[in-house]
Amino acid sequence: MCGEEGGEEPLHGASRTERTPVSAAAPAPCLPAEPRLWRELGAAKVEVGAPEGTMAVSVRSWLANEAGKHFVLMLWLAANTWLFLDTYLLYSTGQQYHYLYQMLGLGLCISRASASVLNLNCSLVLLPMCRSLLTFIRGSHTMSTRRMRRLLDKSKSFHVTCGVAICIFSAVHVSAHLMNVVNFSASFSEDFPDLNLARYKGEVRHKHKVTKEKKNQGFFCFRFSSVPGLSGVLLVLILLLMFISSSHCIRVCNYEIFWYTHNLFIIFYIILMVHMVGGALKYQTNTEAHPPGCLSSQLAVLVLCLCAQTWLWVSGPLCLYCVERLFRYIRSSHPVTIVTVIRHPCDVVELRMLKKNFRARPGQYILLNCPGVSSFENHPFTLTACPTENKETFGIHLRIVGDWTEHFAHLLLPQPRAALEILPVVHQRRYPTLYVDGPFGSPSEEVFNYDVSLCIAGGIGVTPFACVLDALIERWKSFRLQRLYFVWVCRELQSFYWFAELLCALHEKLWKENRPDYLNVKLYVTQKDCQQPVESFSHG
Amino acid sequence: MGKIEWAMWANEQALAAGLILLTGGIVGVAGQFRGWEFASYAIAAGFFVCMLEYPRSKRAKGTSVERTGQYCFTVCVKAFGPVTRNYYVRAFLHAALCVPGGFMLATVLGCVCLGIASLIYLAAAVRGEHWEPILPRKDTRKPVAESIKSPPQNPPPRPPPEIRRKQAKDVEGAAYDNPIAVTDE
Numbered sequence: 001m002c003g004e005e006g007g008e009e010p011l012h013g014a015s016r017t018e019r020t021p022v023s024a025a026a027p028a029p030c031l032p033a034e035p036r037l038w039r040e041l042g043a044a045k046v047e048v049g050a051p052e053g054t055m056a057v058s059v060r061s062w063l064a065n066e067a068g069k070h071f072v073l074m075l076w077l078a079a080n081t082w083l084f085l086d087t088y089l090l091y092s093t094g095q096q097y098h099y100l101y102q103m104l105g106l107g108l109c110i111s112r113a114s115a116s117v118l119n120l121n122c123s124l125v126l127l128p129m130c131r132s133l134l135t136f137i138r139g140s141h142t143m144s145t146r147r148m149r150r151l152l153d154k155s156k157s158f159h160v161t162c163g164v165a166i167c168i169f170s171a172v173h174v175s176a177h178l179m180n181v182v183n184f185s186a187s188f189s190e191d192f193p194d195l196n197l198a199r200y201k202g203e204v205r206h207k208h209k210v211t212k213e214k215k216n217q218g219f220f221c222f223r224f225s226s227v228p229g230l231s232g233v234l235l236v237l238i239l240l241l242m243f244i245s246s247s248h249c250i251r252v253c254n255y256e257i258f259w260y261t262h263n264l265f266i267i268f269y270i271i272l273m274v275h276m277v278g279g280a281l282k283y284q285t286n287t288e289a290h291p292p293g294c295l296s297s298q299l300a301v302l303v304l305c306l307c308a309q310t311w312l313w314v315s316g317p318l319c320l321y322c323v324e325r326l327f328r329y330i331r332s333s334h335p336v337t338i339v340t341v342i343r344h345p346c347d348v349v350e351l352r353m354l355k356k357n358f359r360a361r362p363g364q365y366i367l368l369n370c371p372g373v374s375s376f377e378n379h380p381f382t383l384t385a386c387p388t389e390n391k392e393t394f395g396i397h398l399r400i401v402g403d404w405t406e407h408f409a410h411l412l413l414p415q416p417r418a419a420l421e422i423l424p425v426v427h428q429r430r431y432p433t434l435y436v437d438g439p440f441g442s443p444s445e446e447v448f449n450y451d452v453s454l455c456i457a458g459g460i461g462v463t464p465f466a467c468v469l470d471a472l473i474e475r476w477k478s479f480r481l482q483r484l485y486f487v488w489v490c491r492e493l494q495s496f497y498w499f500a501e502l503l504c505a506l507h508e509k510l511w512k513e514n515r516p517d518y519l520n521v522k523l524y525v526t527q528k529d530c531q532q533p534v535e536s537f538s539h540g
Numbered sequence: 541m542g543k544i545e546w547a548m549w550a551n552e553q554a555l556a557a558g559l560i561l562l563t564g565g566i567v568g569v570a571g572q573f574r575g576w577e578f579a580s581y582a583i584a585a586g587f588f589v590c591m592l593e594y595p596r597s598k599r600a601k602g603t604s605v606e607r608t609g610q611y612c613f614t615v616c617v618k619a620f621g622p623v624t625r626n627y628y629v630r631a632f633l634h635a636a637l638c639v640p641g642g643f644m645l646a647t648v649l650g651c652v653c654l655g656i657a658s659l660i661y662l663a664a665a666v667r668g669e670h671w672e673p674i675l676p677r678k679d680t681r682k683p684v685a686e687s688i689k690s691p692p693q694n695p696p697p698r699p700p701p702e703i704r705r706k707q708a709k710d711v712e713g714a715a716y717d718n719p720i721a722v723t724d725e
Binding site: 175178182233250253256257402403 | 543544545548549552553556560567571573599602605645646648649652653656
């Protein structure tokens with residue numbers, strides 16, 4: 001173990017936000033850093049020096065690591081394209097839409113096609129947010145392979161992709177419907193009065209003189225008097241609010257704004273369900289009796305409104321999401337017992353808790369809710385100690401950055417009292433009520449599934465690896481892992497005291513059991529003016 | 541919700557509203573809808589709002605990330621001094637600008653978004669925030685002292701021998717005592 005000074009920018013891996021800590025676990029097929037390790041990788045026969053060999057390894061490595069998510073992206077793009085084209089062709093060539101298509105033209109097809117793409121994406125966007133379900137899939141041995149778990153790591157990116165698609169296709173849908181409104185008025189049909197949406201020809205553009213009374217009931221009013229019109233405008237407004245506050249800088253600086261506006265999705269879905277009621281686009285139902293183009297068409301062309309399809313698409317994932325939220329709410333309804341609170345240097349507080357039937361794997365995280373600080377905020381923290389057979393407590397390390405953690409630490413830690421106390425009173429320490437939701441899976445759980453793992457952490461981002469080291473102390477022999485490279489970069493030297501005991505104990509244990517090469521630790525300090533002398537961590 | 545910087549959200553919202561107003565105006569003028577004069581106004585208003593809102597303000601606490609190429613906009617906006625610094629002015633300006641957009645369907649969305657941005661700016665102004673330009677930092681180097689040119693003549697003072705002996709022995713004095721012991725049992 002060595003401590004060196006580096007001159008780079010400190011890596012802030014803060015566990016208090018949704019960002020994953022700075023980490024990388026290198027899978028076995030990639031080229032290891034040290035030549036002597038190559039002999040140990042008996043399974044992967046690496047040819048030294050031959051360029052084709054290196055190329056084959058990197059192609060295999062790409063296929064194993066990256067191909068899955070690109071494949072899923074291609075599949076999603078294909079599904080969207082197929083749906084768009086299929087609906088477009090249905091409306092442009094379908095018999096029952098013939099007269100409507102004559103009236104509206106391209107706008108009809110594009111608006112309906114983008115609507116079906118929107119239906120698909122509005123249903124898919126909810127699925128990556130069912131976190132308990134994803135944690136269950138990740139943990140179950142029957143359902144998850146390494147490829148599936150790597151795909152699950154990208155669930156948030158998939159959610160963002162679907163969200164962006166919703167925004168783009170909403171813009172397309174709105175523009176197409178605006179074109180429809182224009183065309184409804186321009187091609188006002190006297191032959192089929194039921195198909196019309198406009199009240200008279202030329203309602204939208206004042207190409208010819210209209211009476212004053214008709215002018216006042218303008219274009220504007222008819223747009224808003226219908227349910228689809230009003231709900232459409234509200235939907236776009238909510239979508240815009242959600243989209244604008246999800247930008248990266250707002251998420252990083254003011255997470256609460258993002259969180260509270262994003263919760264408007266509930267209203268979004270409710271309005272989406274009623275959007276198609278009282279639909280403006282109608283189709284012909286008696287195409288057998290009166291096929292398109294037949295001359296006695298004035299007589300009996302029956303028309304009906306388009307039935308709303310959105311609920312078919314959206315209700316499944318919405319129910320799943322609601323069940324998941326209910327499950328999480330029930331699971332977190334019992335407050336946890338706080339066993340110990342320890343203050344560490346550099347503004348870190350360690351919290352040990354106890355909860356009945358709490359099972360967690362190393363690398364998972366929990367969401368804390370403290371009503372004494374804020375009723376609605378849930379903050380994620382990675383577990384640094386999981387419950388085992390020997391000890392039932394689980395712990396987190398939280399760094400005090402920002403108002404929630406400051407207030408929380410203030411409630412937890414005894415404040416230094418300046419006032420004199422005449423009698424020494426035994427304080428019954430009253431900890432605040434705390435609710436824990438979780439645990440949820442994260443990519444850090446994969447450390448044990450490889451022969452060699454490289455873990456790089458910055459600052460408080462070390463917490464998932466601290467849990468890994470904690471698990472290794474108990475049962476390092478039971479994992480597939482043969483070697484762990486651990487790189488930890490901190491701003492100050494004092495930060496290493498957070499897990500100094502853990503590192504020393506693990507190191508000593510491995511030495512005693514004759515596996516000194518199992519763990520390789522490299523510690524770095526980035527602060528420029530390092531006044532304290534670099535002290536070695538003694539292990540004797 | 542104590543330390544939210546509302547101005548940052550208002551800035552994003554206003555920039556987006558400006559873009560939407562601009563787009564709606566272009567659509568309205570191109571389609572020659574009824575009330576296209578409002579659309580042409582919306583183009584001008586949208587453009588102005590984008591120019592005003594493009595430079596991000598410096599955050600009160602933390603690192604500020606500026607938008608690409610915002611320096612020239614920062615200089616222009618800074619030139620107006622207290623008018624652009626104050627968020628009350630911006631709130632009322634946006635509220636006034638958004639009203640004519642509400643008379644035409646193509647620009648109504650931009651109008652509502654700008655109205656929301658104006659409300660958030662009002663909230664920011666009530667909380668006492670103001671706009672600060674992000675200017676490039678000039679690293680002032682301390683002037684080099686004369687003594688750097690000549691090396692020291694005498695060795696540094698050393699503590700007396702008894703204290704030196706104690707420092708060599710007392711390494712564990714600096715160790716940190718963790719009350720919960722981590723053991724491998």
